Amino acid sequence: MKEEIRVQLQKHVEVMAAIERELLPKMEEAVELLCAAFRDGKKLLVMGNGGSAADAQHFAAEMVGRFLLERKALPAVALSTDTSALTALGNDYGFDRVFARQVEAHAQAGDVVFGISTSGNSPNVQQALETAARYGCRTVALLGKDGGSIKEVAELSLIVPSCDTPRIQEGHITIIHIMCDLVERRLFGK
Numbered sequence: 462m463k464e465e466i467r468v469q470l471q472k473h474v475e476v477m478a479a480i481e482r483e484l485l486p487k488m489e490e491a492v493e494l495l496c497a498a499f500r501d502g503k504k505l506l507v508m509g510n511g512g513s514a515a516d517a518q519h520f521a522a523e524m525v526g527r528f529l530l531e532r533k534a535l536p537a538v539a540l541s542t543d544t545s546a547l548t549a550l551g552n553d554y555g556f557d558r559v560f561a562r563q564v565e566a567h568a569q570a571g572d573v574v575f576g577i578s579t580s581g582n583s584p585n586v587q588q589a590l591e592t593a594a595r596y597g598c599r600t601v602a603l604l605g606k607d608g609g610s611i612k613e614v615a616e617l618s619l620i621v622p623s624c625d626t627p628r629i630q631e632g633h634i635t636i637i638h639i640m641c642d643l644v645e646r647r648l649f650g651k
């Protein structure tokens with residue numbers, strides 16, 4: 462069993478190294494985009510399915526609460542947490558609309574709308590980003606595999622270089638934590 466564990470840990474390390482090789486400029490761009498939006502009084506909307514729904518609420522909570530620095534709250538909402546909205550919108554409009562309809566409700570021009578999908582092919586995330594673009598929002602996608610159809614839709618796509626869903630998710634949460642740290646220090650650091 463130890464060997465199986467070692468193999469998985471090694472794959473995790475390889476994905477982290479690939480992120481370092483390939484994604485630094487895009488991570489920088491995402492941090493700059495978030496900082497500019499927060500400085501301008503705009504908010505973050507973020508969503509995903511399954512493990513990515515958990516990442517979305519984790520990301521929003523880091524912004525509303527704090528990451529490492531004591532500072533004022535930053536406006537961020539995960540669109541994957543409200544069971545009444547998710548069930549009503551899924552039931553009445555279809556699951557593909559559950560995030561797009563919430564974007565229609567909450568998005569204002571200049572907000573950052575962040576979609577998270579390991580395959581890049583979740584229709585509800587894609588439709589939310591399409592709607593966000595129509596509302597004049599900045600759109601960012603955290604993706605994996607070949608980036609799927611969402612990479613064609615988002616203004617900025619960060620594609621974790623792996624085909625393995627759990628490893629992609631580990632890449633996503635690492636990128637989210639690094640972005641939270643950099644945004645917080647740029648906006649509130651001494």
Ligand SMILES: O=C(CO)[C@@H](O)[C@H](O)[C@H](O)[C@H](O)COP(=O)(O)O
Nearest residue numbers: 510511512513578579580583626627
């Ligand atoms: O966490 C996992 C797998 O590690 C699952 O819950 C996974 O997130 C779900 O199957 C999602 O529906 C996958 O959607 P996506 O990442 O392809 O957009």
Ligand SMILES: [Zn+2]
Nearest residue numbers: 512626627630
């Ligand atoms: Zn998972």
